[in-house]
Amino acid sequence: GGPPATTPIKLSPTFYSQTCPRAERIVAEVVQSKQMQNPTTAAGVLRVFFHDCFVTGCDASVLIAPTHFAKSEKDADINHSLPGDAFDAVVRSKLALELECPGVVSCADILALASGVLVTMTGGPRFPVPLGRKDSLSSSPTAPDIELPHSNFTISRIIELFLAKNFTVQEMVALSGAHTLGFSHCQEFASRIYNYHDKAGKPLPFDPSMNPGYAKGLQDACKDYLKDPTIAAFNDIMTPGKFDNQYYVNLERGLGLLSTDQDLWSDARTKPFVQRYAGNNTVFFEDFAKAMEKLSLFGVKTGADGEIRRRCDAYNSGPTGKADAAEAA
């Protein structure tokens, strides 16, 4: 029942003003304290939010824990590196909200609110977070690897993927600015620094689009990564904990970490936006804020298409949620 997930649905920033007026305040307090304990929380939450929204919409499908009976999005390869602290920030917010107003605030809304708070807290723009999303009744272990961009994709493929979800090239470049925070594991960029071959098959010491000093630094930092796959490097080597436009400035200097980052500079379709954002932090913040608000509305569910989970990592009824879907229909 209900409209398809792609129907534009009007959410509202005041959705909980009667039913849970302190909802935003509570999420802000919980995630702010989590971020102070562990400064990698912000990047983790932002990435989890992206991985949620691009797979069946912003519906907390990414938060479902696998059980003996059913796998979930968490089982997808691309989601194995999502950090536990990001999930913990949502779980803690939910616990606080269930004490204040039980059964009212969806996990999908919590994840959206937490992302907004953490972007602002790390120095980024404020953006409106409309509320009223329902939580998903399903979570597919195969969808994430199909729906999300991978670090070995070409820019053409990334552009296609975003266009298919109705995001423009400009919005894709602006959203990629999220890589101003956080880190990537060595395996995501190892092919750029070890055993590199150019298009003609000629062996080179590293990807020639990289700044040589940077490439050598990464070769050294990652030298044991096969033995220790937890080794990682900052996405933005200059200001890894600050939400700013430094990511784009880095690309101009060959300091992009993933090939998908650096290629935004070499590709004629994306380069103008990189230049614009590198030269003007205000424009980047405006465009990022707009694109994030749009992302936060992608594929949202209302009515019988979803539920308000009692805990964010499980459906209200059983491992498939089928009972609830039937109840609601």
Ligand code: HEM
């Ligand atoms: C454009 C295509 C994109 C590709 C190919 C991509 C790929 C990746 C990869 C491979 C990592 C490293 C994961 C790891 O090793 O743990 C990463 C990290 C990250 N991504 Fe993306 N990403 C893209 C777009 C986005 C978007 C649109 C957002 C959010 C709006 C985002 C937010 C993040 C954040 C914040 C991190 C750091 C996570 C952390 O430190 O825990 N990414 N991304």
Ligand SMILES: [Ca+2]
């Ligand atoms: Ca989702």
Ligand SMILES: [Ca+2]
């Ligand atoms: Ca930064």
